[in-house]
Amino acid sequence: MNRQTLTNSLLVVLVVVLLLGINLLFYVKPEPDAETDEYADRSTHSSRPYGTLGAYLFLQESGVRVSRWEQDYRALADRQDVRVVIFVEPRTKPRTRQLRALAEWIGRGGTFVMFERSWPLRLGRQQLLPGSYLPPEGPGSAFGQVPVQRAVPWQPGGAFQGVSWLGISPKATTVMLQPVPISKIEDEPSFPLQMTACVPLAGVQDTPAVAEVRYGAGRIIYVGDPFVIANQGLAEGDNARFLLNLVRLATRDNAGQVVFDDYHHGYRATNGGLLGLLGYFRGTPIPWMVWHIVALGLLAAYTLGRRFGRPVRLPVKPRTNALEFVTAMARIQKAAAARDLAIENLYRRFHRRLCHYTGLPTTAPLKELCLAASERSGHPMSEWRAVTERCQAVIEGRATIGDAELLRLAQRLRALDARLPP
Structure with a gap:
């Protein structure tokens, strides 16, 4: 790894650490806001x-086999023990495929209990369409904390056995069974069954x-x-008895399972794996950190794999x-009888070191240079000169030498050079 690559890598790591620190520094877990009737968590976890x-x-x-349903409605086909599904106005509504699976389950004998004020249930060519608000009645709250209206039973027995009135809020709506508009029927898949007449069971006035x-x-x-069915309304009137009668009647004296639909409230079973891990870190800065790392990794891969500038030769x-180089040069000089060139290669380096040793410039006369070297080294001047x-x-070129003298002269240069400090 060269210096430039190391610098780039350290820069990327520094940016990653900086982003993670910013996320941890500025992350504040939001405090739950006060719920409103229009925006509330109506799940069984609340x-x-x-x-x-x-x-x-x-x-x-009360002895009812009850559990939380945290799967898609399409999983109802594998649960023969589920007899009742309780649906309590979630913010996320079922989609068409889920409604088709729900319709098949209801058609086989299931009971779908929905507490809803605005969402129309469309199964085939008919729809349960919420209507207007119920007519106002005098307050009938047993606790006086919230305004409550009284809805009286119209059909005796069954789910209303022992029920004199139900406590409902002023925002309660009526319901109508109406045909679905033709334009919406064409866009939806066909349903094998159709909803029959709507039988009113309780209400306010008419x-x-x-x-x-x-x-x-x-x-x-x-x-x-x-x-x-809400926590604040279950104790009003005979709401609790009505709910218990309803599920016992539908389950045939606890012979089946009752489930609350928490899936559409956001509580979904993932059976572990990647989705379970993501769900575990939901609401934390960890997902943002992961996305930052992925983005920076892609950026680093792009920048390291792309040339920004002119190509550089390897x-x-x-x-x-x-x-090998010295051997080749020696053969060339021997073949050319260039003994003066061989001496020059050795002498030039020795002369520079000698000037550095004596402290004189390279242009100094040889006599002064040898005198200074003799005084510092303690050896006779004649040897140096x-x-x-x-x-x-x-x-x-003022003198010529043979091979034997060249060898002796080179040896003497080496001996004098060895006296000089490194």
Whole structure:
């Protein structure tokens, strides 16, 4: 790894650490806001006024086989023990495929209890369409904390055995069974069964608030107000008895399972794996960190794999080593009888070191240079002068030497060079 690559890598790591630090520094877990009737968690996990944890625990303590449904409606085909599905006005509504699976399950004998005020249930050519608000009645709250209206039973027995009135909120709506517009029927898949007549079960004055619709071998119970099953409304009137009678009648004395639809409230079973891991880190800065790392990784891969500038030639390694080069030069000089060139190669380096040793410039006369070297080294001046003058004469062409003298002169240069400090 070269220096530039190392610098780029450290820069990327620094940016990643900076982004992670910013996320951790500025992340503040949001405090839950006060719920409203239009925007509330109505799941069985919520113990707030609009939740249904109280209804879930009430049925559980009453001996009803109750559980939370955290899967798609298409999984109902594999659950023969589920007899009742309780649907309490979630913010996320079922899609067409889920409705088709739900319709098949109801047609086989299931009971779908929906507490809804605005969403129309479309199964085939008919739809349960919520209507207007119920006519106002005098307050009938047993606790006086919230305004409550009274819905009286119209059909004796069954789910209303022992029920004198139901406590509903002023926002409760009525329901109507109407045909679906032709334009919407063409865009949706066909359903094997159709909803039959809507039978009102309870209401205010002459306006129904609770109705029953047959669908194949099963039925749909519509209650136009989730307040009836909410934590704050379960104790009003005979709401709790009505709920218990309803599920016992549908399960044939606890012979089946009752499930609360928490899937559409956002509580979804993932069976582990990647989705389970993502669900575990939901609401934390970890997903943002992962996405930052992925983005920076892609950026780094792009920048390292792309050239920004002119192409640079790759370094060419020498094909020979230093010893081969010296051997080749020696053969060339021997073949050319260039003894003066061989002496010059040795003497030039020795002369530079000698000047550096004596502190004189390279243009100093040889006599002064040898005198200074003799004084510093303690060796006779004649040794220094004889070698340097002979080499200088050969280099300048004033003298010629043979191979034997060349070898002796080179040895004497090496000996004098060894006296110089490194």
